[in-house]
Amino acid sequence: MNKNERKIFKNNMLTYLMVIAFFVIVQTMSSTGHLSNLLNALLVPICVYTVATLSLNLVVGFSGELSLGHAGFMCVGAYASALFSNIAQNVPLVPRFIIAILIGAAVAAVFGFLIGIPVLRLRGDYLAIVTLAFGEIIKNLINILYVGVDENGLHVATTSNGYKLAAGGKQIMKGALGISGTSALYKPIKSWFFLIGIILVLITLFIIQNLVYSRTGRAIMAARDNRIAAESVGINVLKYKLTAFVVSAALAGVAGVLYSHNLSMLKVSTFDYNLSILILVYVVLGGIGNLRGSIIATVILYALPELLRGFSNYRMLIYAVVLIAMMLFNWAPAARNWRSRMLEKIRPGKERKEAA
């Protein structure tokens, strides 16, 4: 390993450690009764949004494309997996959950591929427009989708009375009312969901960090930095932009799976434009291309509004101030210089060793 690779390796390890430490501390506090019910309820969603933010950073930070439809990929992942879990109730619990995760990832990946293929060919910010449209279209489609299952198989319609179920049949997806009761199916492992969420965060980190610091990641970043130069050295720009986009979509799908299986009521209205923007805000404030920053920003900014509920009127004010402070901390040149000076001060011995 050369100097750069050692630095990256240490950096990656630090990120894993940070996630594990967060889990250990929070889990200890939770099991010793030091977390309020409100906070306990936030733990799984924090994992959901962390996976979503990390995966969006792959597209925005490393591939340099703007995507405004990340919630759409979470949405298809959430619905596809919840449908599966409800249909395949005879499959044992744990394998069912694993298959549900894989299905959520696969379906989101397919959508990512279908959107990416035509759009990533074009130069310019077309991806932003198309993903924005995708998010809205998918939401409206699912909003009118009714799915039921009975002994004759699966029934799909776009109105509530589009099909008649035989006796013993079950309505699974009920249009705007969504899918209910998914989390009840997993009651025996419900208490493990935070751990499962943390494992999914670690897997997401593993995939993105290792992908980014490999031949594939270099090609993705080369295509971001200079498309023409990348082609001039034989890099298939479309292929690598598509790779980043599809992997990102698949991981967003996984976030959706965790989300839908943690809820008793899955409603499509959750996955709106605001959610896509919220995740983008986490990415930007955590630092574009900075995975550890993505995690920190998500945890702080997601938990903050809930933690501040006691301050009622000042809640949004404090939230706004923290948003601005984080933005300055991450992006203002003065703050960046200050941070790198501080880093050098903290590690003077190391600098000297490297210089020698």
Place this chain on the structure above:
Amino acid sequence: MAMLDVKNLGISFGGLHAVDDFHVEIEKGQLYGLIGPNGAGKTTVFNLLTGVYKPNEGIIKLDGNDITGRSTIEINKSGVARTFQNIRLFHKLSVLDNVKVGMHNHHAYSGLSGVFRTPKFRRTEKEMNEKGMELLKVFDLDQEAFIEADNLPYGKQRKLEIARALATEPKLLLLDEPAAGMNPNETAELMDTIRFVRDHFDMTILLIEHDMKLVGGICEKLTVLNFGQILCEGETAEVLSNPAVITAYLGE
């Protein structure tokens, strides 16, 4: 057989014949210069040779293979690499990583191999690091291997572009004004480097340059473009003493 054999190459933008009836024959290992006043069509010739633009007419043969009309990526794979008049580095990547991107197609492993850090990943990365550092040494860039390409001084950025192009293991290297913006010392050093590259890698080089000292110093043959057409071609000394060239080029 010539390494590069171009016949009757032409392209027009709207009504403008940017390049018209261009031809050139470059032997393996030759150092060939393409000169001409601003806007003569030199960069456009490079863009045609590398597939950035598709020619309206003409044939481009590399080492006997017809590469006319192929994509930039395919043309690079068949052995043409270039640098750019306006530097185009991967500016957020390290100097070494810029070169490693150049090795992309010659040192391959799959994306999954990368994610799971397989032995093949380790082996290939090690190879790339060693080869990359060797290449950087040629251009006196090895000390800066781990800094961001953006933070290199201008002259070194131009050199890094050449190193990155060579990393693709080309048969033909196209340099678009490699000495632009360099001071006389840097230019002299660059001339040595270009000669070294030709000798060391047995490279065929076609370069565009405005610096007559550089052109006269290292090119064996020249083609002069003016308003998209060939004004004159031949041995360097002959071409440079041609009165028509002096008039067109110096505007006297």
